[in-house]
Amino acid sequence: MSINQKVQSLYRENWANLQRSLKQLDARQYTNPFLIAFDEGLLNKSDLKVMIFGQETKGWGDRCGILDTPESTVxxxxTFFCQKKFYSGYWKSSFWKAFRYFEKQLQKAHPDKSIYFSWNNISKIGKSKGKxxxxxxxxxxxxxxFSVVFSEVQAFDPDIVIFLTGPNRDGDIKHHFKDAKFTSINSKVDKRALAKVSSEFLPMRTIRMYHPSYFAGFYRVRESALKAIVNDVAS
Known part of the structure; x- marks a missing residue:
């Protein structure tokens, strides 16, 4: 079974229960769940696999309404990420600037390696209409x-995980990875700003840092974050 077949099977198994739960809520409280896919051609050729987490979407497919099947949501x-048909002006987003920073710098640090980058969110269901x-x-x-993040990560089996989620979402990380511990990477950097995340179910090279929308905090620690990741990769 391919990785896309695995994650889509996971989504289908949980879809009906999720739909029933969401239909009981005010429509303003949720939008389509964030379901991921992989470019298997590129993934199968990769030497390193990196998963970068954001927090949640600000509306996901709102223009289409709530979709009926997980396949439609996938x-x-x-279309957006694997086929790279990005929305106009996406590159102005603080999250995507941060994503591209790590993408560029990790590739620069390992020019002889093919690196596959996957995008995920720690919360699968954000609010509608861009909130x-x-x-x-x-x-x-x-x-x-629909607690699927753990299984998504297990299917992908990443070498590096970067949580661009900020300290206030550590509870969401611990929901999915029960044994997760957050420890300081650098004595000069507060653990809230940058932390190593240790779990039996996450790679050794896992960090959590400020969300990039906190511009001053994120830019102050991003080089320390990159250094920590690169040094671990090299070890």
């Missing part, structure tokens, strides 16, 4: 019926 991700954050009702529905 197709949105595939930030996750409603408590949607978070509860996701945790009870």
């Amino acid at each position: 197709a949105m991700y595939d 930030t954050g996750v409603s408590k009702e949607a978070r509860a529905a996701e945790r009870q019926t």
